[in-house]
Amino acid sequence: MEHRPLSPEADTRDHLVVIGNGMAGCRAVEELLARDPARYRVTIFGAEPRVNYNRIMLSPVLAGEKGFDDIVINDAEWYAANGIALVAGDPVAAIDRGAKTVTTRSGVTESYDRLLIATGSDPFIIPVPGKDLPGVIAFRDMDDVGTMLAAAERGGSAVVIGGGLLGLEAAHGLSLRGMKVTVLHLMPTLMERQLDEAAGWLLKQALEARGQTILTGADTAEITGDTKVEGVRLKDGTLIPADLVVMAVGIRPATGLARDAGLAVGRGIQVDDHMVTSDPAILAVGECVEHDRQVYGLVAPLWDMCRSLADGLVEKPSGYRGSVTSTKLKVSGIDVFSAGDFSGGDGCEDIVLRDAARGVYKRVVLKDDRIVGAVLYGDTADGSWYFDLLKKQEDVSGLRDLLIFGQAFAAGGGAADPKAAVAALSDDAEICGCNGVTKGQVVSCIAKGACSLDAVRATCKASASCGSCTGLVENLLALTLGDEVQSGPKTMCQCTSFGHDDVRREIVAQAMRSIPEVMQKLHWTTPDGCSSCRPALNYYLLCALPGEYEDDQQSRFVNERLHANIQKDGTYSVVPRMWGGLTNPRELRAIADVVEKYDAPMVKVTGGQRLDIFGIKKEDLPAVWADLNAAGMVSGHAYGKALRTVKTCVGSEWCRFGTQDSTGLGVKIERMSWGSWMPHKFKIAVSGCPRNCAEATIKDFGIVCVDSGYELHVGGNGGIHVRATDLLCKVATEQEAMDHCAAFIQLYREEARYLERTAPWIERVGLAYVQSRLLEDDAGREALRARFLFSQSFSQDDPWAQRAGGAEAEHHAPMARFTPQEEWA
């Protein structure tokens, strides 16, 4: 656009100069004109050679839904009609506060009475090699869109760095335009600022289903190419070919001009409640400012700021008090909404609704009976209602039970009692959508004797699938039976209405692959579970998907994360494996050396025939393991819900009573079963004769050797409630003993509940059941054994060796060290 003649010098009104022709700058002028159109002579400087347009609509332009003309907010006529001089395509390069002038890059100087800085923000370009190659762009203005459209016309592959809103919109647009798109996101879930983990996971699934490749936890190392971009290399070595790279990792307030002019600048240009900077003649507004230590990157706060700014300019100051923000977006056609603080925390309560069939997730966070945050995915119709309640700080205790169902339901006829709402339903109203069960059918099934949730699920199938109507069925039980309702099976924890067995069955039936997926499909009522359900789900997935499931370290108890036993003073104890309780001088020397070198205050012989080194500091663990590994020893898993020890007596090789080689068999069994994760700890023993010196009859699996073969015992426990084993069977050969052992372990792994030892498990399911699986079904036993050995092929990796070699070093080292003399490491 041509430079327009500046306003005539005869104009004696105060001159307001605006730096920035974007959304904030123009909106501020609009607000001013609405209050007092004649008060100021206005000149606007813009860096882009075009009129004011709606930057947040760039995505629809990229996606082909809109053209540039559709997103123009103020056209050339608007500037003319309001007597505004626009200098477009010639950005201001300097401010001279003493002379009260601004000078553009081409050298035009203009004086001001009031100056408004609305420079917005700049895209953040991550400082990696190759960032300046042709074909690497940001997604900020119309020029970037032009570059993307040109690239899309040539086809090929695009990599978008950044899985925030902007990145995903760029990816969506490029994908619609036919490019093969890969999104790289540093964080574990997409859009982590706007969405919680559960919603982020849903979004990832949906985008992948639309053909995009989404890599989370992806850290860019460099952009490759000689004369133009050819690919992106990640820190883990992966190379992704790319003809176009879009950097959308974030924005930074554009504060350079203000900083050079000596204004107070923090993260943004610092302003007071009237948007006045440290210089009273200069104001600032929009994404470039910092108000009350907050910087905003959304449109709504910007509108609030512009109102306060204009009030101040016409000397009717109102004052900006900061904004509570909400985000309501369509990401690739998927509705998402978030508002307020959804990080939870003290005194906060979550109300969660998950509808797996519709792909809906809703979460409202309450504190002191008021909404403080909300995340909606898939159905955002009630977003504005929640946001309204949030901003008004309204007491929602009266609506609480129905809040999550939305405004229409909560307001419907004042039926604040969910039981009354269910009572009011007609007999042919559908209760369970999955199985098509009506209220009448549920009630008649209860009348015929189904007096618990479980019984209803078993007879008419209501709430037996996705479980989202569990509450409705429970209300019907209460309405029909009053106090005679029998409580159902114990749920896994307070995060779910399902018991362990239901969860496990569904994980396998629906082939679930991750903890967030289980939580979504089974309608968890908390966003990321608790310290009870997370370790259980992690185990169930690990057991169901050997070799495929990626262990979630953050869902493991500390001992299993650090591969040592935490002690009450915060130090750890370390137990190396001694196969069958055997050791040798080399191992003993290595242990003695470790005790001296790391100043361990105590060494103890354990009940499982090995040595426990006490008082090791967390940061010394990798070095201790390296020393023990060097002597040939591996982790004893004394810390895990896992195979612990195989205790043996000396057997026929030395003992005058020994009938078989119990030591040799113990070593073989330990070699077969070490490293396997279990529902709980698992102990094995092999005694060489019925005198049973290895105490095999109080172990989870015990072998007592006799002249004619091997007695196999199961389900013993030497804990609080001593339980002697049950005799499973007798076999003739060592190989049969080992095969039965493997099959028994796998049956326990697949069917016991997490944290259930073999003793209570066998009492629950009955010895006869275990025998039917292991003795009466040879093919079934062989299949169990094969599944155990398959799973073992992935788990017999010494976790100590991996960590001594440097893996997960961050678990052991502090992030920083501080001494009052300020020495940092």
Add this chain to the structure above:
Amino acid sequence: MNADWLDIGWVDQIPARGSRTVQVAGGDDIAVFRTAEGKVFALLDRCPHKHGRLSQGIVHGGAVACPLHNWRISLATGEALGEDKGCTPTVPVKIDGGRVLICRASVLKAAA
């Protein structure tokens, strides 16, 4: 170096739903947590119950479960949640350009 705040590193050095520590000479460590939603909190690394290392606990929602006896401690206030009573001192934290800053005065208090 900023006078009021100590820069201890990048946010992404703390695993999501996890924790790292800052070692303070002559005092208790400070545990710095990051929740699933990316919020960062810091507490003295000491459970009010039996002084368990909170940095080693499972982080869920806005709380951490102490590894010793499963007390749940609020990350925002340091208060024990549920039936348990007790409080762990909090350390003010802020994030600036991806860097984690913790309050110097609180750290000095921990070292004293």
